[in-house]
Amino acid sequence: MTTxxxxxxxxxxxxxxxxxGPPAEAAEGPVxxxxxxxxxxxxxxxxxxxxxxxxxxxxxxxxxxxxxHDLPFRYLVPDARLLPSESIRFFRLDGGWLECLRAGAxxxxxxxxxxxAGTRTLxxxxxxxxxxxxxxxxxxxxxxxxxxxxxxxxxxxxxxGELTAGAAAPVPVTGFLLRSSLVSAWPGMEVRAWxxxxxxxxxPGVDPDELARTRPxxxxxxxxxxxxxxxxxxxLFRGAPRLVWLEEPPQSVQFGLEADGTGWRAPIxxxxxPDLGSVPVPMRPGPVPGVVDVAGLAHNLDQAHPLPQPRGxxxxxxxxxxxxxxxxxxxxxxxx
Amino acid sequence: MTQTPVAPGSIRLHDTxxxxxxxxxxxxxxxxxxxxxxxxxxxxxxxxxxVQVGAPRLVLDATEVAGxxxxxxxxxxxxxxxxxxxxxxxxxxxxxxLGDGTxxxxxxxxxxxxxxxxxxxxRSLVGEAVFTRLNxxxxxxxxxxxxxxxxxxxxxxxxxxxxxxxxxxxxxxxQVNVADTALAGSDDDGWFAVVTANRLPLGGAxxxxxxxCLVSLEARDDVWETNLTSVPTLLVLASWPFVTSSxxxxxxxxxxxxxLDAFGAPPAGQPPLVDxxxxxxxxxxxxDGTPATMGYRPPLLGAAPDPLPAGPGDATGxxxxxxxxxxxxxxxxxxxxxxxxxxxxxxAARAGSAASLRxxxxxxxxxxxxxxxxxxxxxxxxxQPLAALGETFxxxxxxxxxxxxxxxxxxxxxxxxxxxxxxxxxxx
Numbered sequence: 001m002t003t004x005x006x007x008x009x010x011x012x013x014x015x016x017x018x019x020x021g022p023p024a025e026a027a028e029g030p031v032x033x034x035x036x037x038x039x040x041x042x043x044x045x046x047x048x049x050x051x052x053x054x055x056x057x058x059x060x061x062x063x064x065x066x067x068x069h070d071l072p073f074r075y076l077v078p079d080a081r082l083l084p085s086e087s088i089r090f091f092r093l094d095g096g097w098l099e100c101l102r103a104g105a106x107x108x109x110x111x112x113x114x115x116x117a118g119t120r121t122l123x124x125x126x127x128x129x130x131x132x133x134x135x136x137x138x139x140x141x142x143x144x145x146x147x148x149x150x151x152x153x154x155x156x157x158x159x160x161g162e163l164t165a166g167a168a169a170p171v172p173v174t175g176f177l178l179r180s181s182l183v184s185a186w187p188g189m190e191v192r193a194w195x196x197x198x199x200x201x202x203x204p205g206v207d208p209d210e211l212a213r214t215r216p217x218x219x220x221x222x223x224x225x226x227x228x229x230x231x232x233x234x235x236l237f238r239g240a241p242r243l244v245w246l247e248e249p250p251q252s253v254q255f256g257l258e259a260d261g262t263g264w265r266a267p268i269x270x271x272x273x274p275d276l277g278s279v280p281v282p283m284r285p286g287p288v289p290g291v292v293d294v295a296g297l298a299h300n301l302d303q304a305h306p307l308p309q310p311r312g313x314x315x316x317x318x319x320x321x322x323x324x325x326x327x328x329x330x331x332x333x334x335x336x
Numbered sequence: 337m338t339q340t341p342v343a344p345g346s347i348r349l350h351d352t353x354x355x356x357x358x359x360x361x362x363x364x365x366x367x368x369x370x371x372x373x374x375x376x377x378x379x380x381x382x383x384x385x386x387v388q389v390g391a392p393r394l395v396l397d398a399t400e401v402a403g404x405x406x407x408x409x410x411x412x413x414x415x416x417x418x419x420x421x422x423x424x425x426x427x428x429x430x431x432x433x434l435g436d437g438t439x440x441x442x443x444x445x446x447x448x449x450x451x452x453x454x455x456x457x458x459r460s461l462v463g464e465a466v467f468t469r470l471n472x473x474x475x476x477x478x479x480x481x482x483x484x485x486x487x488x489x490x491x492x493x494x495x496x497x498x499x500x501x502x503x504x505x506x507x508x509x510x511q512v513n514v515a516d517t518a519l520a521g522s523d524d525d526g527w528f529a530v531v532t533a534n535r536l537p538l539g540g541a542x543x544x545x546x547x548x549c550l551v552s553l554e555a556r557d558d559v560w561e562t563n564l565t566s567v568p569t570l571l572v573l574a575s576w577p578f579v580t581s582s583x584x585x586x587x588x589x590x591x592x593x594x595x596l597d598a599f600g601a602p603p604a605g606q607p608p609l610v611d612x613x614x615x616x617x618x619x620x621x622x623x624d625g626t627p628a629t630m631g632y633r634p635p636l637l638g639a640a641p642d643p644l645p646a647g648p649g650d651a652t653g654x655x656x657x658x659x660x661x662x663x664x665x666x667x668x669x670x671x672x673x674x675x676x677x678x679x680x681x682x683x684a685a686r687a688g689s690a691a692s693l694r695x696x697x698x699x700x701x702x703x704x705x706x707x708x709x710x711x712x713x714x715x716x717x718x719x720q721p722l723a724a725l726g727e728t729f730x731x732x733x734x735x736x737x738x739x740x741x742x743x744x745x746x747x748x749x750x751x752x753x754x755x756x757x758x759x760x761x762x763x764x
Contacts, residue, residue: 051681051684051685052677052680052681052684054677055673055674055676055677057669057670057673058670058673058674058677061667061670065660065663068635070663071635071659071663072659075634075635075655075659076634076635076636077634077636078616078618078632078634079609079616081602081603081606081609082599082600082602082609082616082634084595084603086590086593086594086595087594087595087596087597087603088594088595088596088597089597089598089599089600089601089636089638090596090597090598090599090638091598091599091600091636091637091638092636092637093635093636093637094633094634094635094636094637094642094644095642096642096643096644096653097633097634097635097644097652097653097656098635098656100644100652100653100654100656100657100660101635101656101657101659101660101663102660103657103660104656104657104658104659104660104661104664105660105661105663105664105670105674106660106664106674107657107660107661107664108660108661108664108665108670108671108674114682115678118678118681118682118685122681175636177599177636178594180590180591180594181407181410181590182587182590182591182594184407185407185408185410185590186403186407186587187402187403188402188403246591248587249403250347250512251402251403251422251510251512251526251528252402252403252404252405252420252422253347254405254417254418254420255417255418255420255532256416256417256418257416257417257418257536258416259416264416264536271349284495286491286494286495287491287492287495288450288492288495288496288535289538290535290536290537290538291495291496291534291535292418292534292535292536293502294498294499294501294502294505294506294534295499295501295502295505298501298505311505312351312352312504312505312508313351313352313504313505313506313507313508314349314350314351314508314509315349315351316505316506316508317349317508317530317532318349320418320532321347322417325586325587325588325591327587327588327591327592327594329596
């Protein structure tokens with residue numbers, strides 16, 4: 001998945017390409033691909049003869065439940081003391097527990113001893129299929145694609161052999177539960193996870209998107225990020241991250257002034273480079289304390305560092321923006 | 337407006353996003369001119385159509401607010417940050433404008449003792465003159481209940497109110513890339529209008545309560561007049577309280593002071609909750625009515641080892657199995673598809689076992705046939721009767737198979753009834 005297109009978009013483009021005719025340079029693209037798909041599908045059918053594959057819907061719903069969707073909160077946190085207020089708790093998902101859950105779900109269609117025995121022998125296969133489905137659950141939840149499209153994508157990836165690497169070593173699902181006023185007060189908080197907590201590799205102030213572009217191997221994929229209640233957030237990752245970030249949402253980055261004795265100062269910025277010193281912030285005299293003379297501040301900034309045109313709302317805001325704050329949770333203790 | 341997309345991780349700031357039509361009622365007039373070789377003909381009558389461009393006016397819906405700082409009801413050290421409100425609708429501050437293009441929204445931050453919020457009808461709160469002006473811009477119901485902000489005296493009001501130039505400087509539009517935030521809302525185009533307050537909510541010796549009020553300045557050119565005699569009441573679209581104290585409250589502070597641990601750990605300073613397996617003791621009642629404790633381990637593992645706790649006093653596996661059954665039973669489509677899958681698996685298993693049985697017998701038969709050939713050739717019939725029998729059967733079957741035709745005719749049939757091919761066509 002190296003393209004900018006989402007997975008669903010890629011599939012749509014491919015389908016459309018097959019409908020309206022392929023682009024000129026890839027004139028013979030889709031046909032051999034379809035053939036290869038058919039050829040690859042045959043041995044798979046032969047190998048699993050006797051056990052029909054799970055229906056895509058069933059597979060998807062099992063994957064959803066395996067990511068704790070729809071599970072009553074009491075089953076996750078049976079005692080309130082396990083998640084006190086203003087706390088964050090890291091965990092990994094219990095594969096055995098979820099296997100029992102899936103066995104119970106599959107038993108609903110037939111609860112005889114024969115079905116149970118059959119389900120038990122099929123369970124490892126179901127687990128493998130569900131594990132492959134996990135990354136697509138979030139896409140479906142965000143309505144980026146539908147369940148049949150996800151199933152098609154998965155079948156395609158299976159036929160192309162892209163999923164065999166993951167099957168060899170099962171990837172654990174980890175995550176955290178956060179119960180805090182952070183969740184209610186800063187909606188749209190960003191959560192990022194990385195495979196390294198080395199400050200030299202993932203620098204404290206680094207731009208996460210820049211890092212994800214240059215070092216895609218460091219990114220730990222997010223499987224679920226959802227508010228369970230106004231103050232409880234659950235996040236699940238594919239793999240075990242060494243470093244997790246919580247960051248203020250970018251659209252509500254704050255405006256701040258720097259205290260300077262009894263007065264205040266604002267940095268001079270032109271949007272191109274580092275700060276160019278600072279100017280005093282004029283305060284309005286009168287009975288009401290703390291009121292900023294904004295027009296005077298704009299005038300001061302214009303005097304100190306003129307821009308091509310007098311400063312407007314955006315340029316004044318630029319000088320007042322504070323860097324979004326970011327909380328790092330690392331696996332190893334940082335060097336003092 | 338042609339724009340390059342915002343690079344991930346950066347913010348683009350805009351002074352204004354001005355919609356070409358401000359909110360209000362418009363009349364479109366269309367007319368057709370008909371000419372025939374230069375001479376005007378009778379035209380159809382002029383057509384007029386009324387169009388309403390809507391925008392929030394008297395109250396702001398909670399869904400329009402994408403974020404605010406300080407958070408509602410928060411207590412913290414907000415004294416060095418200007419409060420602001422983020423609006424999901426980027427053109428909202430310019431959808432109504434004052435005569436000179438100044439946005440109609442301003443954020444005022446008032447201390448509890450400086451001003452008060454009052455509720456009343458629109459007409460009684462803003463006064464008859466302002467109501468007439470508002471009604472002239474766009475008809476409005478004067479008896480609607482609205483919220484107003486009234487400062488305690490004129491000096492306080494003048495001290496709080498941003499100047500016209502300030503209002504313009506305090507409003508801007510932010511364009512960010514929100515591709516990777518939580519499943520928050522459907523509005524993820526990344527455009528937001530931000531209205532900032534002109535006042536720092538300074539703290540004091542004791543926690544200081546403040547209220548942030550987003551006020552409407554529509555048709556309120558009068559508030560900047562120097563000869564005001566009474567304190568004007570401003571229309572409040574949205575407001576939220578917060579308290580400035582000496583420490584805490586900010587994102588950094590709350591995040592840095594989280595109780596951080598692996599799942600299963602008790603709150604700081606309390607005895608452990610779970611046993612070595614990670615299971616929690618829950619009270620239960622046995623079948624005979626005596627109380628008991630049952631172990632249950634949630635699917636979230638902190639420090640506990642991987643295998644599920646087992647034993648008569650543990651309900652973990654059964655609880656998970658039963659929950660799976662309940663979840664499945666609640667989903668009709670799931671039941672249908674799983675039942676069909678069970679049937680298909682059953683059919684496939686039955687067909688598979690029958691096929692393998694047939695295959696096995698045929699293989700053993702063929703194997704015995706060749707063996708018996710060899711056996712007959714090498715050993716005495718009396719020594720190996722079974723092999724001889726097999727040989728006979730095989731021979732018989734072979735001869736039958738060779739002579740029998742597709743239509744299952746008797747092998748001897750060909751000789752009993754003479755078959756003469758008919759000549760082509762009818763004999764004449």
